[in-house]
Amino acid sequence: MKRNRADQRGQVLAYSALTSLVFFGFAALAVDVGRHIFTGREIQAVADSTALTGATVLARGGSLPDPVQAAADATTFASQNPVEGATPTSFTPTAGHWDRQSGTFTAGSPYNAMQTVASYSIGNIFGLWSRTSTVTRRAVAAFTPAPSLPVALCNRPGGWSSGVQLTFKVSNQSEAANTAGWAVYDPGVVTFPDMATVAQYLPAACGGGVVPPQEVIGTSLVLGNGVGNLFNSQCVTQSTGLAQCLPGKTFTIPIMSIPCGVPMNGQRTIIGFVTSVIDAVGCDTSSAVCGVAGGPCIIGHVAPDCLTDLASCPQPGLVS
Amino acid sequence: MRNQKGQALTELGIVVVLLIMITLGAVEFGYTFLALHMVTQATAAGARAASVLQVGNRGVCGNIDPAWCTNEIESLVRTQVGSFATVSGVQCVQVPNPGSSFPCSPATAMPKVKVIVNGTIPSIFGLRKSTVFQRTQTFRDEGR
Numbered sequence: 330m331k332r333n334r335a336d337q338r339g340q341v342l343a344y345s346a347l348t349s350l351v352f353f354g355f356a357a358l359a360v361d362v363g364r365h366i367f368t369g370r371e372i373q374a375v376a377d378s379t380a381l382t383g384a385t386v387l388a389r390g391g392s393l394p395d396p397v398q399a400a401a402d403a404t405t406f407a408s409q410n411p412v413e414g415a416t417p418t419s420f421t422p423t424a425g426h427w428d429r430q431s432g433t434f435t436a437g438s439p440y441n442a443m444q445t446v447a448s449y450s451i452g453n454i455f456g457l458w459s460r461t462s463t464v465t466r467r468a469v470a471a472f473t474p475a476p477s478l479p480v481a482l483c484n485r486p487g488g489w490s491s492g493v494q495l496t497f498k499v500s501n502q503s504e505a506a507n508t509a510g511w512a513v514y515d516p517g518v519v520t521f522p523d524m525a526t527v528a529q530y531l532p533a534a535c536g537g538g539v540v541p542p543q544e545v546i547g548t549s550l551v552l553g554n555g556v557g558n559l560f561n562s563q564c565v566t567q568s569t570g571l572a573q574c575l576p577g578k579t580f581t582i583p584i585m586s587i588p589c590g591v592p593m594n595g596q597r598t599i600i601g602f603v604t605s606v607i608d609a610v611g612c613d614t615s616s617a618v619c620g621v622a623g624g625p626c627i628i629g630h631v632a633p634d635c636l637t638d639l640a641s642c643p644q645p646g647l648v649s
Numbered sequence: 650m651r652n653q654k655g656q657a658l659t660e661l662g663i664v665v666v667l668l669i670m671i672t673l674g675a676v677e678f679g680y681t682f683l684a685l686h687m688v689t690q691a692t693a694a695g696a697r698a699a700s701v702l703q704v705g706n707r708g709v710c711g712n713i714d715p716a717w718c719t720n721e722i723e724s725l726v727r728t729q730v731g732s733f734a735t736v737s738g739v740q741c742v743q744v745p746n747p748g749s750s751f752p753c754s755p756a757t758a759m760p761k762v763k764v765i766v767n768g769t770i771p772s773i774f775g776l777r778k779s780t781v782f783q784r785t786q787t788f789r790d791e792g793r
């Protein structure tokens with residue numbers, strides 16, 4: 330009995346040493362993993378805010394989306410939300426395309442989204458598995474605006490910068506001088522339908538009121554100069570007449586892949602968005618001149634980076 | 650041999666007290682980190698909500714009304730944090746300051762909205778004082 334006791338001496342010590350080691354090992358792991366997760370939340374804020382900044386720049390270029398400027402602004406913004414009081418150790422903004430159907434992001438044009446990947450290296454306090462670990466978070470922000478007027482622009486050389494005039498003489502002829510045309514927002518339509526289909530997407534004040542579907546850059550739409558027209562005898566006199574309800578208002582409209590100088594028709598792809606102010610509407614169906622007192626015609630200009638009416642700006646949102 | 654009577658019990662007592670203290674400490678710090686994580690998340694949500702406030706709901710210069718910030722953003726943050734932490738105040742700061750009446754200050758740099766959340770995280774076992782925190786999240790101001 331005595332001999333056995335002596336043999337068992339120090340056994341508890343060994344057990345406690347082993348259990349303490351395991352216990353403190355897990356405690357150390359909990360501290361480092363906890364810190365990893367917490368830092369992850371902070372770095373996610375960097376990814377989110379920069380992706381939204383980039384997407385805002387893409388959405389509000391005033392002309393075609395500018396991927397270089399978007400990436401530059403996103404990079405500038407990366408220092409705004411500090412991680413443990415410091416800037417991220419690595420930051421990669423990528424302008425690209427967000428496909429709403431498949432939910433995937435692809436780098437490169439057509440640009441409608443900004444992906445940002447931010448990383449931060451933390452020195453682990455206990456470092457059971459490694460001295461430092463890198464926390465990486467990703468975010469994608471995209472803009473899929475709903476256009477507010479069934480009109481689209483051609484792809485103008487030099488872009489649609491602030492103040493540039495748009496002219497849309499409405500007729501069923503091939504109007505090569507037009508820089509704008511009717512856009513059909515109905516999905517699946519491949520030939521230009523009647524004007525009633527187009528007119529439903531006019532603002533409610535003009536007798537329309539159907540909100541066009543959200544459109545993304547890369548979607549194809551049917552364009553046309555007009556079959557018949559919407560410019561009836563009440564164009565000027567009635568409050569829902571186009572000369573009454575359109576001028577002075579700001580709208581979000583798409584820029585299409587069709588070059589300027591050819592008739593605005595056929596199936597074309599959206600390459601950008603712009604906000605435009607409609608200046609004047611002509612109503613005289615018997616006149617061939619495009620102007621305020623002239624024939625069926627819409628004249629407008631590009632708003633300065635949608636600063637005049639931010640409510641009509643395409644709003645970007647986080648998608649991933 | 651007689652001298653050692655009760656020694657194991659005393660040792661056990663010391664070890665158990667130590668272990669309980671360590672466990673309580675771990676739970677306490679774990680809770681603090683959880684609450685701080687939730688506050689950070691809520692601050693980010695608040696900052697995002699403030700940054701997308703539509704121009705029609707802002708002042709003449711695109712400024713965010715402090716009362717709106719208190720009503721909307723603070724209640725959003727409070728809802729998200731729940732009872733995990735005590736939120737004492739929420740501020741919405743626009744950088745650069747747009748001003749609130751004509752003439753408005755021109756935006757000299759990229760407009761930003763900062764949402765600053767102040768408050769305390771209580772100590773569950775009362776082992777230490779409650780933790781005072783301040784979290785700030787910044788988003789690009791999309792309403793300017």
